[in-house]
Amino acid sequence: MKKVILVQRNDPGADHGANERKLAELKELARAAHYSVVGVLTQTRYPDRKYQVGRGKVDELAVFVEVSGADKVIFNHQLSTTQIYNISETCKCEVIDRFNLILEIFASRATTRRAKLQVELARLQYELPKARSIVSLLKKDERPGFMGLGGYEDSYEQDVKKRIVRIRNEIHSSCKSSESLRSFRHERGFSLVALAGYTNAGKSTLFQSLVKEGTEVEDMLFTTLSPTTRSLSINQRRVLLTDTVGFIEDLPHWMVDAFRSTLDEIFLADVILLVVDMSDPVDVIRQKLVVSHDIFWKRIEGVEIVTVLNKVDMVDSDDLKRKVDAISYLAPHPVLISASSGDGFEALVDKIYENLPHWDRSRIALDMSEESLSMVSWLYDEGIVHSIDYGEQIVLDIEAREEVLQKVSKFNI
Known part of the structure; x- marks a missing residue:
């Protein structure tokens, strides 16, 4: 397991609690990437143009790297190409920032062709603004291995842009396939429900409990890609x-857009279950809800969002009431559950059912024939048969999609 040192620069006057949460999340990201954190350096100051942190702190970092035998340094702030170059020159090891770390995690867990394309697209979009600087620095010191990018010519920036276009086109084609699949699923009588929310909110635990089968559930970021x-x-x-x-705090819009086709499973749903970790501080809960709704905004049309307040068993009743009241304007009719214990599942299932696409209910009479018996079998597959009476006629009380009822109405006597 590779050793890493984490570095965080805090703005003067910034909220101490927020700084602690950001650092804790960086540690979790490092763990998700299977790194061993051997040290943490922090500094309170405004950003330095050359190093992000002060030059003295970089010298201290270089000593820390040598003593600890660290393989890599990870900054919690986005670094410019020049800053990465300057810090790596001083510390004599690889230097990345938080966004590179997230890309590493996604790359290691991408298994499908589309997921791998999404990872590459995000990497290229992150790299594009830095393309000219990368080439300039490569030429300056003739270091073809800098940032693992190899040797480049002046056309590198254009190559990146062309590759971005090609990947977007391929992902767009796969998105059309997703739309077709959605239509096919609806035609087969399925409604689509998606779990959404931040990493470690408990989505995978809830998923496992609802479908009652084993899925990967770990206390680690990005267990689901x-x-x-x-x-x-x-x-x-x-x-x-x-x-x-899962969503993640401070995820830049270009990264959300790059993974749009992964999130399409959310945007194409009939019902979205927005899972919230109620053990978080109330200001964090509020911020996560705001960002989640911002991600959904203008991307979903007529999709019902059910806010699921999870981990209520980890919060005392008075604190829970205070938190629910504080976020009521963002989650007006929430469902309170514990995904690990199953508390609140009955109310959640009722809420899901209440928000599924509307089905009409009708009384159908069919003549007694072999064709009608086949129709009855089909109706059991496509809808809900509340009652059926076999006599001179076959009389059904059925609930189904409008298309199903229209088709069967042709046989109604």
């Missing part, structure tokens, strides 16, 4: 439930 979908029945309605990649 490629969406996982399973079927279940809710009050006789067939539902496809999808566990999606």
Whole structure:
């Protein structure tokens, strides 16, 4: 396991609690990337143009690297190409920032063709503004291995832009396939429900409990990268439930956009379960809800969002009430649950059912024939048969999609 040192620069006057949370998240990200954190350096100051932190702190960092035998230094702030170059020259080891670390995690967990394309697209979009600086520094010291990018010519920036276009086109084609798949699933009588929310909110635990089968559930960021979908029945309605990649604090819009096709599993859903970790401080909960709604804004049309307040068993009743009241304007009708214990699941299932796409209910009479018996079998697959009476006629009380009822109405006597 590679050893890393984490570095965080805090703005003067910044909230201490927020700084602590950011550092804790960086540690979790490092753990998710399977690094061993051997040290942490922090400094309170405004950013330095050459090093992000002060020159004295970089010298201290270089000594720390040598003594600890660290393989890599990870900064919690986005670094410019020049800053990465200057720090790596002083510390004599690889230097990356938080966004490179996130890309590393996604790259290590991407298994499908589309997921791998998303990772490459995000990397290229991150790299594009730095392209000219990278080439300039490579030429300056003739270091073809700098940042692992190899030797480049002046055309590097144009090559990156062309590659971005090609990847976007390929992802766009796969998105069309997703739309077709959604239509196909609806035609087969399935409604689509997606779990969304921040990493470690408990989405995968909730997913496992609802579908009652084993899935990867770890106390680690980004355990879910490629969406996982399973079927279940809710009050006789067939539902496809999808566990999606978690949001993360301070994720730049270009990264959200790059992974848009992964998030399409959310945007294409009929119902979104927005899972919230109620053990977080109330200001963090509020911020995460605001960002989540911002991600959804203008990307979903008519999709019901059910806010699921998870881990309520980890909060005392008075504190829980205070938090629920504080976020009521962002989550007006939440469902309170504990994904680990199952508390609140009955109310959650009822809420999901209440928000599924509307099905009409009708009384159908069919003549007694072989064709009608086949139709009855089909109706059991496509809808909910509340009652059926076999006599001179076959009389059904059925609930189903409008398209199903229209088709069967042709045989109604």
